[in-house]
Amino acid sequence: MAAPAEVQVVAGPSETAEAAELSRTLSRLLPGLEAESKQGRRRALEALERALEEAVEPGADPAAFQGPWARLLLPRLLRLLTDPAEGCRTLAARLLGLGLRHAPRPRDVLPRLLPALAARLARPDPSRPLPEPCEELRLALVQLLRLAMDLGGVEVAPHLDDAVRALRSALLDPFAAVRRESCECAAALARATPEHFHMQSESLIGPLMQTISHQHWKVRVAVIEATGTVIQFGNGNSVDDVLSHFAQRLFDDVPQVRQAVTSVVGGWLLSLRDRYSFFHKLTPLLLSSFSDSMPEVRQTATSLWEKIGLQWQEENEADLKDKLDFASPPPPHYPVQECRPSLGCRELVFRNLSKVLPAICRDITDWVVGTRVKAAQLLPVLLLHAEDHITQHLEIILRTLKQACTDEEKAVVSSCVRAAELIGTFVSPEVFLKLILAMLKKAPSPSGLLVLASVIRGCPRDTLQPHIKVIATELAQEHICEGSENDLYLEHLLLCVEALVSVCREDCCVASLQLMEVLLTIMAVSRAMALGNKAQKTMDTLAEVEDVPSSQDLYHKHVGALLERLTASHGEWTVHSVPLLQFSIVLIQAGPAVGEVLQHVFPTLRACLQPTTDPHMRLKLFSILSTVLLRPKDTVDSQGQFHAYLEMVVNDILAPNLQWHAGKTAAAIRTAAVSCLWVLTSSDILSAKQVQEIQETLMPHVLATLEDDSQTTRLVSCRIVNMFLKTSGHTMESDRLLKVYPELLKRLDDVSNDVRMAAASVLLTWLKCVQSSDGKSSYQSSVQFLYRELLVHLDDPECTIQDAVLEVLKEGSVLFPDVLVRETEAVVHKHRSATYCEQLLQHMQATAIAQ
Structure with a gap:
C-alpha cells in the first residue's frame, strides 16, 4: 500500500516563523491520519501529540500555536472522533483537549467543536445505542465539553443548542462518572452564559430530576448542586418542577x-x-x-x-x-432551651x-x-x-x-x-381553651386530651391561673371524665391533671375537689395497676401543693361533697356504673374520713344491697364493706359513730342477704354476707351487749347457712356460731340454745374436714354454755343424744377428727359422767379400735377420783 502523499501546507501571510515551522511539522504527520490501518493512524496521532507538546513548552509563543492547530489539525481530529478504533478516538479527544488548553483563542474552535461533541454524546433516539460506546471515552468527551465551557465563556452562547443537546443525553448516561461530570458541566454552562442560559435551562431539568435518585450518592449530590446552579442562572419557574424531588432527598x-x-x-x-x-x-x-x-x-x-x-x-x-425601632421583647416564659x-x-x-x-x-x-x-x-x-x-x-x-x-x-x-406546648406558650388561654374544650365536648378522645395536657404544660402559670377552675370543672364533667374506659384515654386524662398541678401548684387549691373527682375516676375505671398507681401519686402531689400531710387529708376536706354527688344516683347503679366504682375507691382510700360521712355511706349500702338489686353489684359492695370493717377504727368508726348504724347493717343489710335463694350467684352473695358478718363480729368495735343483740337477730339465719352448698359459707358460719356462743351463749334461753347443737352435729358429717373440725370446736363451746347454765338437768336428754352421736365420730377414719371429738367428749363428760360411761361402754366393742374409748373412760375415772 502506497504511503499517503504529504500534505502541502502554505503558511498564512500573517504567520510567524514559529507558526510556519509548526505548520510544516504538522503537514509531515497529517498524512498518517489517513492510513488504512488503525496502528498507522495511532502512530500518527502519537507523533502529533509529541509535536504539540513540544510546541507548547515554556517559552514558546502561544500565538504561534493557534493557527496551525485550528487550521490543520482540528478538522481531522474531529473526524477521528468517529474512528472505528477506540484507541484512535481516545487519542483524538486527548489532542483536542491539549489544543483547547493551549490555544490563545479557544472560542474560535467552538463552532466546529461543540457540534462534533454533541454528535458523539447525544443519542438521536432513546431506543438506539449511544454514538460513543466506550464509557471512558464518553467521560473524556464530557470533560472536553466542560473545558470548552470554562475556556469559551460567554462565546458558548451561540452554541447553547449543541451543548444542551449533549448534556441532556450525558446526564442520563449509564456510567455514573459521566453523569457526575455532566452535572458539573451543566453548572459550568449556566455560569458561562448567564444572559442566554435561561432560554435553555428548562430542558436540562428533566434529565437532572431523572438522575437525582441515582444509586450513587455522589451522583445525587452532583445533581442537586447542578440543579441549584441551573435554576440560579436559568428560569426560576423550574423551581416548581424540582421541589418535590428535593423534598424527597x-x-x-x-x-x-x-x-x-x-x-x-x-x-x-x-x-x-x-x-x-x-x-x-x-x-x-x-x-x-x-x-x-x-x-x-x-x-x-x-x-x-x-x-x-x-x-x-x-x-x-x-x-x-x-x-425595628421599637423591637418587642421576647414573649414571657419564652422556652429557655x-x-x-x-x-x-x-x-x-x-x-x-x-x-x-x-x-x-x-x-x-x-x-x-x-x-x-x-x-x-x-x-x-x-x-x-x-x-x-x-x-x-x-x-x-x-x-x-x-x-x-x-x-x-x-x-x-x-x-x-x-x-402543642408552644401553643400554650404563645396563645392566650381564653382562645385555646375555647377551641380545645369545644373539641372535647363534641368528641372526647385520647388525642384531644393529649393536646390539652401539652398546651397546659407549655402555658405560663400566671396566665393559666384564672382558668384552673374552668379546666378542672370541664375535666370532671361526665362526658370527659367518664368518656372511655380505654387505658390510653385514661392515661391522657391523667396527663391533663398532672400538667395542671405541675404548672399551677398551690393555685390548684381552688379546684382540688374537681381534680380529685377526675383522679378517683381514673383509679376506679382503669384496669392497669400502673395507671392507678400514677393517679395515686398525682393525688399525693395535689396534697403536697395544698400543704397537707397526705392524700387522706384531702378526703377529710372533700369526702362529704364527693359522696353526696356520687350517691345521688345510687338507685341506677349496676356493677359497671362508674359512680359505684368511685364510691368503692373512696371507701377504701379515704381512711378515717369515711367515719365523717356515714350518713351517706350506710343508707347507700342499704339501698344497693337489697335482694332485688344487681347481684354482682352486691358482691362487690360486700367485699368493700368487709374491707372497711377489718379496720373499723381507721374507717367507719373513726368518729365513734358506727354504733348508730349497727342496726341498719344487721337488719337491713346482712339479714336479707343471709336468706337462702337458689342459684350460684345467690350462694356467692350468702358467702359474702357471712364473711362480712364474721369480720364485724370478730372486730373490736362491738360490745358484748351488741354482739348479743346481733346474735338474737341473726342466729337463725346463720344456722340456716350451715347447710349452704358453699364450703366457705359453712366454715365461716361455724366460726360465727362459735363467736355467738362464747360471747352470749350463757345468757341464751334454753330452747334457743337447744336449737343449735343439731345443726352442728350435721356438720360432723360434712365433706370438708375443716368444717368438721370447726363444728367440733363449736360443740365444745356449746357444752361449756350448758355447763354454765342454771338448769342443766333440762338438757340431759339432749346431751345424752349428743354423747351417742359423738361416740360414733370417735371411730372416724380421720385421726384429727377423732382427736377433736375426744376433746369435746372430755369437756362434756363433766355434765353427766354416768350417762357418758354407759354410752361409751355400750359402743366400745363396735369400734374398730377401742383406744379412744379407753382414753375417754380413763379420763372420766381420773376425774371422778380427783373429785
Missing part, C-alpha cells in the same frame, strides 16, 4: 445529600432573582433541616436561615421600620404561614411514615417563629394535632406534643 440516608439540598435551597433563598415568589415553597424545605439527625446539616440550615432573615430584613427595612429567631426570620415565616400551613397539616396525616415525621418536626419550628401570630391559624393547627396524636409513630406524636 431530605429523606436520603446519606447526610451529604441532605446537606446539598439544604445548601442549594438556602442559596436560592439568598440569591435567586425572583426568590420572593418562592419563599413559601422553599422555606419549609430549609426549615425541615433544623431537625436533621446530623449536627452538620442542622448547623448549615441554621446559618443560612439567619443570613436569609437578615438579608430580607435589610431589603425591607422601610416596611419594618416601626418593628430555644434561641429566638431574628425579626426577619420571624416575619418571613409569619407572612408565609397561611400558604405553608395547609400543606404541612396535610403531610402530617400522609400515608408515608417519613413524610408524617418530617412534617410533624417542621410544625414546632414554624410555631416558634410565628409566636402569637399562630392565633389566627389555631383552629386548623389544633384539628391537625388532634388527628396526628393518634399516630402509631412516636416521632410524630412527640413533635405534635412539642407544637
